[in-house]
Amino acid sequence: MRKPPIHRSFGNAIKGLILMLKSERNFQIEVLALLVNLFLIVYLKVTEFEATIILVVSFSVLSLEILNTCVEKICDIIQPDYDERIKIIKDMAAGSVFLMAIGSVVVGVLIYAKYLL
Numbered sequence: 001m002r003k004p005p006i007h008r009s010f011g012n013a014i015k016g017l018i019l020m021l022k023s024e025r026n027f028q029i030e031v032l033a034l035l036v037n038l039f040l041i042v043y044l045k046v047t048e049f050e051a052t053i054i055l056v057v058s059f060s061v062l063s064l065e066i067l068n069t070c071v072e073k074i075c076d077i078i079q080p081d082y083d084e085r086i087k088i089i090k091d092m093a094a095g096s097v098f099l100m101a102i103g104s105v106v107v108g109v110l111i112y113a114k115y116l117l
């Protein structure tokens with residue numbers, strides 16, 4: 001199969017992001033958190049290094065949320081009924097987002113504390 005042109009690949013990726021924004025509440029909250037972080041980065045004038053860490057963890061949460069949603073959707077196709085194995089897979093995928101979210105809060109507290117306190 002011929003590879004699609006690069007602009008089509010970007011287009012598909014953006015469609016996926018728009019779909020996430022429209023349909024996934026957690027993703028909407030995490031995008032809001034990114035916007036708050038962008039504001040704080042500018043308002044508090046954090047260092048370039050600190051801004052880089054904050055942006056990396058924020059985008060990591062968003063990326064993991066997308067992968068978690070993909071896992072959920074694949075599971076729902078494979079097994080729409082209750083299945084203990086599906087529960088384990090979905091719980092683990094959700095755990096990966098949760099872990100990164102905790103990490104991002106810790107990073108936020110460590111970096112912003114010295115500017116706010």
Ligand SMILES: Nc1ncnc2c1ncn2[C@@H]1O[C@H](COP(=O)(O)OP(=O)(O)OP(=O)(O)O)[C@@H](O)[C@H]1O
Nearest residue numbers: 026068072079080081082083084086087090091094
């Ligand atoms: N088919 C299933 N079999 C067993 N347990 C399931 C199944 N579907 C969902 N669950 C359980 O319900 C939880 C929520 O799954 P669901 O697919 O509804 O995701 P969600 O409500 O979008 O959750 P999240 O907030 O993690 O994105 C799962 O973590 C799992 O514990």
